[in-house]
Amino acid sequence: MDGRLGYVREMTANGGVGRDEAAEVERRARVARGWDEVAEGYDAYFVPRFAPWLRAGVDAITDGVLPDGPILVPCCGTFPEVEPLIERFPDRELVGIDLSAGMVRLARSRVEGHPQVSVVEGDAATLDPQWSGRCGAVVSVFGLQQLPDPEQAVRSWLAVLRPGGRLSVVYWPSKTEDDGPFAVMADVVRAQVPAGDSSWEGRLAIALVDAGGVVLRDAELSFPMTHADAATYFDAANRAGSLRALGIARGDEFMARLRDEFLEKAPTGEWTHHPRARILVVQR
Template identity: 30%
Template structure:
């Protein structure tokens, strides 16, 4: 018998049917989908983390081209699908069973192989598995302890692995943010996290990192945005 959902999980479960209506969630617009495909190919190249392929289909880890990628807070699997289409092996984790069901359906309809698990993305239920890359988009603001999640995700990476965080700040600094669901009170990064705050928390955990501003790329969002949008690409 399934355990009842927590209020936070229930909130996202209820949001699942309409989730893909947002242009950057469902990626239904070919231009939006193409923009994310280009960016993901730049950040997580299929030829391996060091970008070398030598023409023999082998990557920098000694395997065939394509990475083992963990997508934490995968939602309905839209970014995971792009990664799988690029030849990566994707595992997605989301707290909401309805999100996971839609991700599985999306992969099945496209004839793609992927693994999707229901669980806390801040502590992915993947056992001792290690990955070439961990991807997280617009999740940190929902977590009660985002710094602990960053430590957990870097611990899941293989040597030389990459952590890709797509984040932003959607509220004015210091402005009150109402909890979006019972149990979401007092979140440290509610309303989003500025790039400076995130990089300060991440820097002790990684070897190098780089911030990519995304606010001036309307194709990623389905139109212009007027707040902070960015990605952090960090190397273990």
């Protein structure tokens, strides 16, 4: 689910990898429902603000010659990647995959009139075996940090590539900034909800190399982002973003208290910050 904030995994998970099957099914349903409810607001508020990172993720597969085959976009959300991908690859089959029915509905609306593009409702954490060894590229922007096992996910994404194919992954690490709304929100949430295990971040590149990939780039990406004020940001995150799953789990009264705590710690007025994402570009 592209663009969703780095702390979403901590808020929606309750122990991380290794939970029993019933708990994992419940977690997936809660996450999907949260994104179903906010799909339109997310597309309106967050997608434009995340555009520079999205463009960088797409650019990373265009500076060389890709082998034939589809380009997959796991965790596509409302599929904003599709416009720059069509610009660069007008005749290539493009496939978006997302767990949220609400996101898929908007994504399908976005790709109408482009017969070479399709959107699949499904779990992008492990790609369907039908894609194995067939694809020219995989691009995923801001979905990886939400998945229960990111290491397994990137191995699955690498496995669908043809030799010479490229994987471009942009994700929010556990720490995106030292101050700013992401940092303040993370502090407020962690006081109420234990942080998830983020040790996987240090193992991603190793996992990809072990799976036969060659790391071409491993870097930070930072761009400015502006919100009218702290209340606007919190309400967008709650009603149109990553806080919705937490709100579903904890209820409106909990979220109202969380909002008060966030506003107490936040500055007044317009709020510009420079969050840091990570990009990994790997060739098979």
